Amino acid sequence: MESLKELILTECDRLKQGVPCDFVGVALQNRNDPDITWPYAMGNRNEKYKYITVRYGKGIAGKVISSGTPMGITNFPETILGKITDYPIMLAEKLVAAYSVPLVWNGLPKGALLIGYRNARQFDEHEEQKLREVAKHLESFLSSHFTDE
Template identity: 55%
Template sequence: MTELRELPAIIEVCEKLKTAAACEFVGLALQNETGPDVRWHYASGNLNDKYKRITVRFGKGIAGKIISSGSKMMISDFPNQIFGKVTDYPIMLAEKLISSYAVPLFFNYVPKGVLLVGNRESHVFSEEVQQMVDDSALVLEQLLKEQIFR
């Protein structure tokens, strides 16, 4: 798979979203081409490179839960208000995120990726910001179809 960090169009969408949504972190995770595991492929505003080493099982972590359910998720005050253990949220821990909003990316009507925005303080993402993330997810789906999922 082409490294997403090397695709300027994808970087541009993520950087524009980070600025427009006034968030501190944007991450993009994709399910592996073989097997159910999910990996974070791109991050902007990251504190370190730990995201590159995070792999979660289908149904685990924010990325795995969103891909398995196909639904959006907002966390406004991590680690409060979460289901399961704190260690079930490695991207939140690695990036010291307190709030996040994440949406699925669909390929052929199947959720295969996740776009996540986050902040390092307690925050509720407005409907306007949620719409920006949703819109960016649609753009990324199209770009990824052209670049990766041909």
């Protein structure tokens, strides 16, 4: 049986094949507190994502999880609200554009799936649709992260 990591990275790889992005990341809320980490990534330039902890409501993942709605950045840092240091994953991976959708578990947004580009970009309907499709698959694996299954 495949491990959760393998299952999630296979989905990330499928997403990376389907859309021409540079980076795919999965952010998940911790089991026992509202903080968010990036346990899974693909196309990363370094290991920084492993150490980043985002507060609920902060950064792109925190905002997507707290609002339960998708969020896009088309030309970082020109088009952002707040300071550039509020977006650590964009800085760490030198991303210029990113689009992220929530991952829902038990009716609540508990994670975020993100695609990132290292150049400015407008997102099209195909990319958003593909992201939502992979997010649906990922949601079915979340039980093993949030319970002892």
